[in-house]
Each structure stands twice: as structure tokens, then as C-alpha cells.
Amino acid sequence: MHWGNKMRWLIALAATVSFLSPALAELVAFESEVADPQTLVIYSSTDTERMVHLLNAFQRLHPNVRIEYHLLDTLDIYRRASSEMDDGKPTGDLLLSSAMDLQIKLVNDGYAANHSSVETDTLPDWANWRNQAFGFTYEPAVMVYNKALVPQLAEVTTRFDLAQSLTFDVGYLRNRIVTYDPERSGLGYLFGTHDAIQSEDFWYLARSLGDMRVGLETSSATMIDKVSSGEALIAYNVLGSYARARVRENPDLAITIPSDYCLVMSRIALISRTARNPEAAGLFIDFLLSREGQKLIANAASLYSLRDDIQGEATAANLRQAAQGPLIPIRLGPGLLVYLDKMKRREFLARWRRAMARE
Amino acid sequence: MTIRTPHTWSIRRRVLGWLFAGMALVFAANLITSYYGNREAVDSAYDRVLLASASAIAERTAVREEGVWVDIPYAALQMLASTAQDRVFYSVSAPDGQAITGYEDLPLPPESTGRRGAPNPYFYDAVYRGAQVRVVSLRTFVIGNNLSGFATIRVAQTRGEREALALSLLNQSVIWTLVIAVSGGFAAWLGISLGLRPLDHLREALGRRSPDDVRPVLHDVPKEFKPLVGAVNSMLMRIDNGLNAMRRFISDASHQLKTPLAGLQVQTEIALREKDPNTILDSLDKINTSVRRTSRLAKQLLSHARAVESPGGLGNVDLSRITREAVSAMTPQALARDIDLGFEGADSAPLRGDATLLGEMIMNLIDNALRYTPTGAVVTLRIDQNEATIITVDDDGPGIPADKRELVFERFVRLQESETEGCGLGLAIVQEIAASHGARVTLEEAPTGGLRVRIEFLSSQISGPLIMPSPQPSALASCTAPPPPSLESSPRGRGS
CATH class of the missing domain: 3.40.190.10 (Periplasmic binding protein-like II)
Structure with missing residues (x-):
């Protein structure tokens, strides 16, 4: 790496580096x-x-x-x-x-x-x-799909579209869609809860994702990797900032800014x-x-x-x-404390798990 | 007319000072009360939002299988996002007091609430995490699964915006207060300036006057200054009187002294021409008489002037004693003319007055009586003191006809038929002194047929200042000089 000569790596210390804990x-x-x-x-x-x-x-x-x-x-x-x-x-x-x-x-x-x-x-x-x-x-939560493999995903621009595709275009997205795991990722939880605030459609989407055995990840990079390799076809709620860099490197990838609304963190x-x-x-x-x-x-x-x-x-x-639709920045304020409430969190995650456990 | 006094001050500054002192007190009281009033109003407004938040949580509080369940609505906390961006804390506890969720260490109400009878909702102030907070405690009834009772929801908010609003309201009050104070001060300053303007006109008018212009001030002045102008006018009047008296004295004196001095000059010139020592001696004797007469005239002029001027020492005097002294002083003169001069009446007659002037008055009365009564006459002084003090001087001389009596009070008036010498000042002096003591002089016919001079002091005790008589117009024309000294007919040995 060449990060300028006046900077030196001093310590690269990992107190506990394990495969289970991605903690840095x-x-x-x-x-x-x-x-x-x-x-x-x-x-x-x-x-x-x-x-x-x-x-x-x-x-x-x-x-x-x-x-x-x-x-x-x-x-x-x-x-x-x-x-x-x-x-x-x-x-x-x-x-x-x-x-x-x-x-x-x-x-x-x-x-x-x-x-x-x-x-x-x-x-x-x-x-x-x-x-x-x-x-x-000002980082949007976007969808990234593999346009080389499924160009028709360009038509999917809203959460409702995505849920419909999952439900009715039977099978082809089964096991080939990834999103953040709200239980293990703070950012995933933030996006999930704010999706839930915006619309009840989110729970329809969550049930559809559960039906299709969505892959739950903890970082945007991993999700994009999977879409890039073709292991997954589409990633939902990926950080636009990460996606942007990867799309530049890999022309197979494409970004969809949801047109119903786009959360911005x-x-x-x-x-x-x-x-x-x-x-x-x-x-x-x-x-x-x-x-x-x-x-x-x-x-x-x-x-x-x-x-x-x-x-x-x-x-x-x-x-x-x-963006085709509204950009909704997540406001700084006491409202953000709501989903840190332990009962609220328990309630949200319980509902999420119920959605995931369908079939 | 600028008189520098050691301590000068300005009406404007003094009025403004008092105005501002009064305003400062009123405004301070107003600001203090309005600050606390504002705080209360602000609190009650924001408390409603706090309660709305707690109510939103209460609505999502219920009993489920696992116990009391609460689903904090997003809006419940977001609605507390305010412009001052206050921090927000909340807690929910089950009927048994068990904390369910939120900030478990959020302070409880100061006194035992949550019990029956405590107000619901209950608002209170507390300190939490180093900040002043406003808390609402709301109890909400929950029931289900063999569990029922009141769950308690507490929502707290730091006081930042409340204080900011109360302060900004206070700032507005302060600004308006200052505006009112400044404009009030300006208006007062303007008002005082306009109000004092008539005084400026007055000052200019007085400044333009010549030094001897002592006419009363007739300018239009504000009501508040009327007494001052009145006092100035009465002072001007007194000054005018004094000036007039002085002028009259000077003109009288020069007029009256001119003739005897001329006579003296003639006599001395005659004497100087004489060779015969006896004749010279005789002339000297006449000159001596003339000098004595002139000296008496001068004395009388002075005492008249003194009577006209303000009397000096006002005190308790005994009129009876003064009269006795005057009688005994005049006895030699009476004896010289074989006149029976007598005094009868009260042993003492206390009075407020000027002893010297009163003495002068009585001397003049006696002198007058002796001068205008024939040899061998009887002159009697008498003092009666009842409610009023009355002094009478009776003689058995020729008297004065009733129609001439008023005339003799004029200065230098001598009745034509009178043959005796004198300048006619005697009764005028008496009149002046009596008037300055508030006494009244009347001329009557005595029981013996002669003249009675009656002086009545209107009250036995004169209280208050002596009253200055208004000066009478000068009557120089009627004054006859003492007869020119003639070497032949001048009686000898008669002094005055």
C-alpha cells in the first residue's frame, strides 16, 4: 500500500481475531x-x-x-x-x-x-x-443487482416490486438474494427499523424475503461480493457509498435507487x-x-x-x-432512541424472525 | 440676575432622577414577576407536549403473556425533538414497581406519588445526568392475564428550550422596558424644557429692564411659579417704596435745609459786618438759635425717614413707661412755657412694638402740643388699656377745625393761622409710626375745648410683622419753611 510516506503503519493489532467475531x-x-x-x-x-x-x-x-x-x-x-x-x-x-x-x-x-x-x-x-x-x-441505502445475469431486475425499482418478484416470479431468487441481518448488524437494524417506520409494505417484503430464504449478512462489502460473483443476484439495503466503488470496477453490477423512497444515512x-x-x-x-x-x-x-x-x-x-423518488435522510434526534429500547428491539426482532421463519 | 449659590442643581436633572428611580423600581418588579410568569406559562405549554409523549407510550402499554408489554412509538420521542434539541429520557415500570424498559434510574417524584391520591399526570423538576430535567409521571391502567394495576410511564426532557424561551421572553420585556424608559425620559426632558420656557421669557424680560425699573412682573407664568412671581412682585414693591421714601427724604431734606441755611448765611454775613461787640454777641445768639432750629429740623427729617423705613427691633415694650419717660424728658420745655404737662393712666401697658419709634412718636406728640398751645395751657397724656390700647393727648389750646384735621397729617403742612415755628413734620411722623404699628390716629376736640390726638392700637398685642404704610404723595408745596430769622422778633430761649 502506498498511503504517503509520512504515514506509517504502527500497530495492526487485533485483540481477538476470530472467524466468528468480525469485530475490528x-x-x-x-x-x-x-x-x-x-x-x-x-x-x-x-x-x-x-x-x-x-x-x-x-x-x-x-x-x-x-x-x-x-x-x-x-x-x-x-x-x-x-x-x-x-x-x-x-x-x-x-x-x-x-x-x-x-x-x-x-x-x-x-x-x-x-x-x-x-x-x-x-x-x-x-x-x-x-x-x-x-x-x-449522505449515504443512500440502495439495491445492487447483477445485470449480466438478470437484466430484468432493472424493472424492480420499489420494495413492492421486489416483494412481488419474490412472490410471483417463483423460485429464481430463492437463496439468491441477500440483505443486512438486523440482529447482527447495527446498520442493518437501523435500515430495517426505518423501513418499518416508513411503511407496512416492509413487512410484506420481509415475509417474501423469508419465503425465499434470504441470505443475511453483516456488511455491504460481503453482499456486493456475493452479487458480483453471481452467488446472489440482488442485494437489498446496501450502502450506496460501497456499491458505487464496486460498480465502477465491475460492469456486471448495477445500482437501483429505490423509487418509492430511499433512506439516507x-x-x-x-x-x-x-x-x-x-x-x-x-x-x-x-x-x-x-x-x-x-x-x-x-x-x-x-x-x-x-x-x-x-x-x-x-x-x-x-x-x-x-433518484426517481424521495430521499429520506434519517434525522438526528431523540426518535433514534426508540429502536434502542430493549422492548422495542425485542419486539422488532421477534417480528423479523417470524417473517424469516415462514415456509 | 445670576446669583451663584454654593449648591446648584437642575430641576431637569432632579425630576429625571426621580422619574428614573421610580421607573427602575416599577420595571424591576415587573421584570421579576414577568420572568416567573413566563416560566410558568412556558412550562405549562411544554408540559402538554411531554404529556402527549407519555400518553402515546401509555397507549402502547398492555399486558401480554410474559407480563407488561410496551411498544414505544417512534413519534413519542421524536415529538420531543425541539428547536433547542433537548435530551429526552423515559422509563416504564409495571404496577409492582418493576422497571420494564428505558432509563431505570430516572428520578422518582419528590414525594410519594404513584400512590392513590397523587395527581395524575404529575409534573416535577429533577436533576438527571447532570442536567435540570422536567418530568411527567403518568399512571395508566393495564389489565390481563391475572395482572391488573397501574403501570407508570415517566418521560423527562432537559429544560434547555424552556429556559431559552423564558429568557427570550424576558429579553423582549427588557428591550421594551428600556424603550419605554428612554422614551419616557425623553418625553420628560422635553416636557420640562417646554414647561420651563416661560421662565426663560421671564428671565429675558427682567434682564432687559433698566436698573431702576421696579414695576411688578406681569408675565404669564405657569401656575407653579405664581407664588414665586408674587413674592418677587411684593419684594419689588417694597424696593419701590424704599426708593420712593429715600428720594422723598433727599428732596425733603434738601428743600427744608436750604432755607434755614440761607438764613444762617445772611445772619453770619450781618454779624461779620458788625463792629460793636454787643451787636455781634446778639447776632451770635440769633445764629445759635437758628442752628438749633435747623438741627431739630434735621433730626425730625431723620426720624420721619426712620419711621417710613422698616422698623427695626420689634419686641415687648411698655407703652406706659415709654410715655412717662417722654413726659419727664419734655418737662423742662413745658416749664419754660409755663405749660402744665401731665400723665395719667395705667402703670403699665404692654405692647409689641419698636421702643425707639414709639418714644419718638410720643415726643413728637408732646412737642406738637407744647408748640401749638399758648403759655399756661394744660397738656395731658393718658393711656387706657382694655381690649385696645389707647393713648390720648389733650390740650386746651385753640384746637383744629374739623375740616382741616386730615390736612395736618401731610408732611410740612402747617395751618396758615399758626404763628409758631415748626416745619409741619410732627403729626406726619406720628402718623407714620402709628401706622407701622397698626394703630389709628384720629384728631378730636378735647373736653377742655382744645385738640385731642387719639391713637388706638387696634389690638393690645400686635402680633405679626409691622405693617408698612403706603407712602403718601409728597406735598412739598404746602410746606412752609420756618419763618426767616428776623433780628427783631425772634423769641429767645426756645428750643425744640
């Missing part, structure tokens, strides 16, 4: 060339490869900042940050996570510090909660209440939201920029143009 635990340090640098500790759930351009660009602007980038699972970010703060131990200064609900819970439970700047003021309401949680990407940044270097964390957030940062998000990171004034491939503007 990886630390990369981006050294500063300044003699006595300050350290910014980031807990993040975004792959290091996607963030490296942003981190390097940030260091060019602020050469005195040394960055410790901890790649963690979203649930680990939540657990580690909250327990470290409860115990008064040092913790990540900046928490970047795609688990919007868990990030909101951290803010609601008082684990976040305030931050406001010119950049945060430009955010739309739904992407800024209490000046403590900030959305910095946002990665959330927040500063720990007990951050030792909240200034640098704030600077990093401002950089993520700045034109330059958003440009990198739209292009090099391919994470879909949130700002409207950005030119590039993966931008909110492009997405709006491509």
Missing part, C-alpha cells in the same frame, strides 16, 4: 513531523483506506497534530467510549460512527461535548443535534465530553464539513458528501438528480 480492533498512527505534536485520538468505524486521504489532508492543514486512528466496530465505539468516560479513563477525543442511533444515545446520555463553528452552522437541521452530533456524509461525528484534545477534535469536524473535506468525501473517499455546494461523483446533488 486496529490502530494506525499518523505521525506529525513537528517536534512536540499534540495527539488527536479518533475512534472510528470507517475503514482506514476510506479515511486516509482525509486524515492526510487534515495533517497538511494542521501539521502539529498527530492522529491515532482506532478502527472499531460501532458497538465497540459506543461501549468503550461510554465505559471509559464513566471510569474516568482516557478515551477517544473524536468518535466517528455510522451507528446513528448509538451516537445519538451517547449525546442524549451526556457523553458529548458542545462544538459550534461556521462549518457546523451550515449543516441542515436533520444533520446537527444539539451542536454535539454532526452528520458528515449519515456518519456521525461527536467530541467526547472528557476529550483531552477537544480543540483538535473540533478542527477535524470542521475539516470534515469544510468544502475541501467534503470534496475528498465526495471523490477520494466515495462516501457521498452532504454539502450542496460540492462538485464531484458521490455528492448529495448527484444523488438527488439520479
Whole structure:
């Protein structure tokens, strides 16, 4: 890998690397060339490869900042940050996570510090909660299908279409459709519950998916791999940001932005209440939201920029143009706490399992 | 007319000061009450949303096989998303108090609620996770599967938006209060300026006056300044009186002294021409008499002027004692003319007055009587004190005809038929002094046929300031100078 010479891999540590637990635990340090640098500790759930351009660009602007980038699972970010703060131990200064609900819970439970700047003021309401949680990407949940194998899937643009295909085009999608497992994946749970909020049609779809023995995965990358190899024909609720990169590499793949509605999630940044270097964390957030940062998000990171004034491939503007139906961003706010409720979760998953167990 | 006093202050500043002090008090009280009023109103408005959230949860609370079941509706928490983005906490507990879901450590109501009789829903304030929160506790009846009772739903919200709204309402009140205060102050400043404008006109008018212009001020002034202008006018009047008196004195004095001085000059010139020592001696004797007469005239002029001016020491005096002293002082003169001068009446007659002036008055009365009565006459002074104090001077001289009596009070008036010397000031002086003591002078016919001068002090005790008589118009024309000294006919040995 060639990620710039001033960055060195220091530790690639996996406390417990097992096949059963996909939990990540990886630390990369981006050294500063300044003699006595300050350290910014980031807990993040975004792959290091996607963030490296942003981190390097940030260091060019602020050469005195040394960055410790901890790649963690979203649930680990939540657990580690909250327990470290409860115990008064040092913790990540900046928490970047795609688990919007868990990030909101951290803010609601008082684990976040305030931050406001010119950049945060430009955010739309739904992407800024209490000046403590900030959305910095705009990633749609899309369908990816193998157009080489089943070109007719281009006709399937809504959830109802998909459920109909599963029900009536008997058999050909059996065992060849994949989606997120809401029981094992936080993002899958977030998408599933917000689908359920949008429409009762979701449960019709879930029953159809259960009928066809849907494959349940924990990451977008795996799902796209399976569609790419032909093991699966279509993946439902895949992160558009991941799909985009893969579609470019593999012309057999195609993306469908659902035209009934398209959920949009946002990665959330927040500063720990007990951050030792909240200034640098704030600077990093401002950089993520700045034109330059958003440009990198739209292009090099391919994470879909949130700002409207950005030119590039993966931008909110492009997405709006491509979408046939409404884009529904998942709002930051106390509503996200609802599906963290243990009874609510139990209820949702029970219903999901009932849908899966049909036949 | 700028008089610098050590302590100057401005009406405008003082009025504005009091105005602002009063306004500050009223406004402070208003702001405090409106802040608490606002807080209450804000709370009751937001409490309704809090209750709606709890009710939405209550609606989705039921009893299932496994016990109390709750399905938090998405809207229940999302409806609490507010502009200030307050944090939200909730908890649901079963009838037996067992926490089912949510934040299990959410504070309970301060007193024992959840019991029967407690208000439902119940709102209270608490501190949770380091923040002030507003909590609603709602009990909802659930039944099923051998279980029934009240499940308790508590929903809490940080006070951020409530405080923000209460503060913004307060800010509006503060802004309006300041607007009112500033415009009130401006209006008051304007009002005072306009209100004081008549005074400016008055000041200009007075400034334009010549130094001896003491006419009363007739300008239109606000009601509040009428007493001040009245006082100024009465002061101007007194100054005018004083000036008039002084002018009259000067003109009287120069007029009256011119003639005797001219006579003296003639006499001295005659004496200087004489060679015979006896004749010179005789002339000197005449000159001496003339000088004495002139000196008496000067004395009388002064005492008249004094009487016209404001009397000095006002005190408790004994009119009887003053009269006795005057009688004994005048006795030698009476004896010289073989006149029987007598006093009868009260041993003491207390009175408020000026002892010197009263003495002067009585001396003049006696002098007058002695001067205008023939040798061997009887002059009697008498004091009666009942409700009023009355002093009478009777003589058995020729008297004054009733139609001439008023005339003799004029200065320098001497009745034509009178042969005696004198300048006619005596009774005028008496009149001035009596008037300044509030007494009335009348001339009557005495029982003995002569003149009776009767002075009645209207009350036995004069209280209050002496009353200044208005000056009488000058009557110079009627004043006859003492007869020019003639070497032949001047009686000798008569002083005054």
C-alpha cells in the first residue's frame, strides 16, 4: 500500500481475531513531523483506506497534530467510549460512527461535548443535534443487482416490486438474494427499523424475503461480493457509498435507487465530553464539513458528501438528480432512541424472525 | 440676575432622577414577576407536549403473556425533538414497581406519588445526568392475564428550550422596558424644557429692564411659579417704596435745609459786618438759635425717614413707661412755657412694638402740643388699656377745625393761622409710626375745648410683622419753611 510516506503503519493489532467475531480492533498512527505534536485520538468505524486521504489532508492543514486512528466496530465505539468516560479513563477525543442511533444515545446520555463553528452552522437541521452530533456524509441505502445475469431486475425499482418478484416470479431468487441481518448488524437494524417506520409494505417484503430464504449478512462489502460473483443476484439495503466503488470496477453490477423512497444515512461525528484534545477534535469536524473535506468525501473517499455546494461523483446533488423518488435522510434526534429500547428491539426482532421463519 | 449659590442643581436633572428611580423600581418588579410568569406559562405549554409523549407510550402499554408489554412509538420521542434539541429520557415500570424498559434510574417524584391520591399526570423538576430535567409521571391502567394495576410511564426532557424561551421572553420585556424608559425620559426632558420656557421669557424680560425699573412682573407664568412671581412682585414693591421714601427724604431734606441755611448765611454775613461787640454777641445768639432750629429740623427729617423705613427691633415694650419717660424728658420745655404737662393712666401697658419709634412718636406728640398751645395751657397724656390700647393727648389750646384735621397729617403742612415755628413734620411722623404699628390716629376736640390726638392700637398685642404704610404723595408745596430769622422778633430761649 502506498498511503504517503509520512504515514506509517504502527500497530495492526487485533485483540481477538476470530472467524466468528468480525469485530475490528486496529490502530494506525499518523505521525506529525513537528517536534512536540499534540495527539488527536479518533475512534472510528470507517475503514482506514476510506479515511486516509482525509486524515492526510487534515495533517497538511494542521501539521502539529498527530492522529491515532482506532478502527472499531460501532458497538465497540459506543461501549468503550461510554465505559471509559464513566471510569474516568482516557478515551477517544473524536468518535466517528455510522451507528446513528448509538451516537445519538451517547449525546442524549451526556457523553458529548458542545462544538459550534461556521462549518457546523451550515449543516441542515436533520444533520446537527444539539451542536454535539454532526452528520458528515449522505449515504443512500440502495439495491445492487447483477445485470449480466438478470437484466430484468432493472424493472424492480420499489420494495413492492421486489416483494412481488419474490412472490410471483417463483423460485429464481430463492437463496439468491441477500440483505443486512438486523440482529447482527447495527446498520442493518437501523435500515430495517426505518423501513418499518416508513411503511407496512416492509413487512410484506420481509415475509417474501423469508419465503425465499434470504441470505443475511453483516456488511455491504460481503453482499456486493456475493452479487458480483453471481452467488446472489440482488442485494437489498446496501450502502450506496460501497456499491458505487464496486460498480465502477465491475460492469456486471448495477445500482437501483429505490423509487418509492430511499433512506439516507449519515456518519456521525461527536467530541467526547472528557476529550483531552477537544480543540483538535473540533478542527477535524470542521475539516470534515469544510468544502475541501467534503470534496475528498465526495471523490477520494466515495462516501457521498452532504454539502450542496460540492462538485464531484458521490455528492448529495448527484444523488438527488439520479433518484426517481424521495430521499429520506434519517434525522438526528431523540426518535433514534426508540429502536434502542430493549422492548422495542425485542419486539422488532421477534417480528423479523417470524417473517424469516415462514415456509 | 445670576446669583451663584454654593449648591446648584437642575430641576431637569432632579425630576429625571426621580422619574428614573421610580421607573427602575416599577420595571424591576415587573421584570421579576414577568420572568416567573413566563416560566410558568412556558412550562405549562411544554408540559402538554411531554404529556402527549407519555400518553402515546401509555397507549402502547398492555399486558401480554410474559407480563407488561410496551411498544414505544417512534413519534413519542421524536415529538420531543425541539428547536433547542433537548435530551429526552423515559422509563416504564409495571404496577409492582418493576422497571420494564428505558432509563431505570430516572428520578422518582419528590414525594410519594404513584400512590392513590397523587395527581395524575404529575409534573416535577429533577436533576438527571447532570442536567435540570422536567418530568411527567403518568399512571395508566393495564389489565390481563391475572395482572391488573397501574403501570407508570415517566418521560423527562432537559429544560434547555424552556429556559431559552423564558429568557427570550424576558429579553423582549427588557428591550421594551428600556424603550419605554428612554422614551419616557425623553418625553420628560422635553416636557420640562417646554414647561420651563416661560421662565426663560421671564428671565429675558427682567434682564432687559433698566436698573431702576421696579414695576411688578406681569408675565404669564405657569401656575407653579405664581407664588414665586408674587413674592418677587411684593419684594419689588417694597424696593419701590424704599426708593420712593429715600428720594422723598433727599428732596425733603434738601428743600427744608436750604432755607434755614440761607438764613444762617445772611445772619453770619450781618454779624461779620458788625463792629460793636454787643451787636455781634446778639447776632451770635440769633445764629445759635437758628442752628438749633435747623438741627431739630434735621433730626425730625431723620426720624420721619426712620419711621417710613422698616422698623427695626420689634419686641415687648411698655407703652406706659415709654410715655412717662417722654413726659419727664419734655418737662423742662413745658416749664419754660409755663405749660402744665401731665400723665395719667395705667402703670403699665404692654405692647409689641419698636421702643425707639414709639418714644419718638410720643415726643413728637408732646412737642406738637407744647408748640401749638399758648403759655399756661394744660397738656395731658393718658393711656387706657382694655381690649385696645389707647393713648390720648389733650390740650386746651385753640384746637383744629374739623375740616382741616386730615390736612395736618401731610408732611410740612402747617395751618396758615399758626404763628409758631415748626416745619409741619410732627403729626406726619406720628402718623407714620402709628401706622407701622397698626394703630389709628384720629384728631378730636378735647373736653377742655382744645385738640385731642387719639391713637388706638387696634389690638393690645400686635402680633405679626409691622405693617408698612403706603407712602403718601409728597406735598412739598404746602410746606412752609420756618419763618426767616428776623433780628427783631425772634423769641429767645426756645428750643425744640
